[in-house]
Amino acid sequence: MINVALAQIDTVLGNKGKNLAHIKSFCHRAADNKANIICFPELATTGYTPDLLGTSLWNLSEGRGGETDLLLSKLANDLDLIIISGFVERGGNPGQVYNSAGVWVPGCDSWKHAHRKIHLWGDEKKWFSEGSNCQIIETSLCRIGVMVCYDIGFPEVARIFAMNNVQILFVPAVWPEYAINIWNVNCAARALENGIYLSAVNRWGTEADTRMFGGSQIVSPEGNTMIRASEKGEDLVFFNIDLSLQAKARMELPYLKDMRVSFYKEHYRE
Numbered sequence: 001m002i003n004v005a006l007a008q009i010d011t012v013l014g015n016k017g018k019n020l021a022h023i024k025s026f027c028h029r030a031a032d033n034k035a036n037i038i039c040f041p042e043l044a045t046t047g048y049t050p051d052l053l054g055t056s057l058w059n060l061s062e063g064r065g066g067e068t069d070l071l072l073s074k075l076a077n078d079l080d081l082i083i084i085s086g087f088v089e090r091g092g093n094p095g096q097v098y099n100s101a102g103v104w105v106p107g108c109d110s111w112k113h114a115h116r117k118i119h120l121w122g123d124e125k126k127w128f129s130e131g132s133n134c135q136i137i138e139t140s141l142c143r144i145g146v147m148v149c150y151d152i153g154f155p156e157v158a159r160i161f162a163m164n165n166v167q168i169l170f171v172p173a174v175w176p177e178y179a180i181n182i183w184n185v186n187c188a189a190r191a192l193e194n195g196i197y198l199s200a201v202n203r204w205g206t207e208a209d210t211r212m213f214g215g216s217q218i219v220s221p222e223g224n225t226m227i228r229a230s231e232k233g234e235d236l237v238f239f240n241i242d243l244s245l246q247a248k249a250r251m252e253l254p255y256l257k258d259m260r261v262s263f264y265k266e267h268y269r270e
């Protein structure tokens with residue numbers, strides 16, 4: 001069993017210090033409850049709205065050895081905890097930033113991988129660069145994949161991870177209340193069609209005129225919601241994932257086995 005914690009937190013726009021302190025407290029709470037993995041929402045260290053953050057995104061961004069990296073590396077090692085969190089990653093060129101989600105694992109002094117959001121939503125395109133990689137993260141517990149928010153709406157991304165034998169797919173998100181039905185459909189569909197555990201962590205709170213409803217959830221390979229966080233406030237929920245159920249689900253619903261890749265290639269058009 002793998003004890004997964006979903007940390008459905010609120011954030012303060014532009015206040016990295018306060019947000020990191022909040023993240024630290026949730027990590028300690030998760031460790032006290034014997035969690036093996038904890039996941040936080042998209043851009044949990046900075047808040048979300050890129051138009052409000054503007055050029056301060058550069059000052060809030062960081063690479064390896066930055067404030068977020070040092071803290072979460074230390075927490076991962078001290079608490080024996082895998083930590084997944086959204087943050088603003090600094091690119092290689094001046095002014096280049098990514099909407100990323102890092103994975104910190106015990107035994108490392110920096111993140112093991114940072115997934116850069118592949119599909120940028122709305123005004124994100126004005127500020128962030130697109131990601132271009134679906135990397136599988138090997139850990140001592142399981143094979144992890146990460147998508148960020150809007151990525152979940154594209155079946156191709158989750159399918160790439162599934163075809164590379166990812167066992168748990170994590171989705172840090174900032175998803176608005178007006179699209180709650182889309183959130184629920186996407187979570188269930190991506191888990192079911194790939195025979196995979198999906199752990200989706202949505203922020204709670206309000207930023208500008210947008211309210212995020214929470215509703216973080218873990219969905220089984222059969223598409224069933226195993227646990228769901230509150231829609232009324234911050235929450236920290238836990239679920240023990242049994243990876244052996246994935247094989248059973250894929251035998252009963254062999255979507256991956258029955259794929260016709262050559263047919264798709266023939267008919268797919270950009």
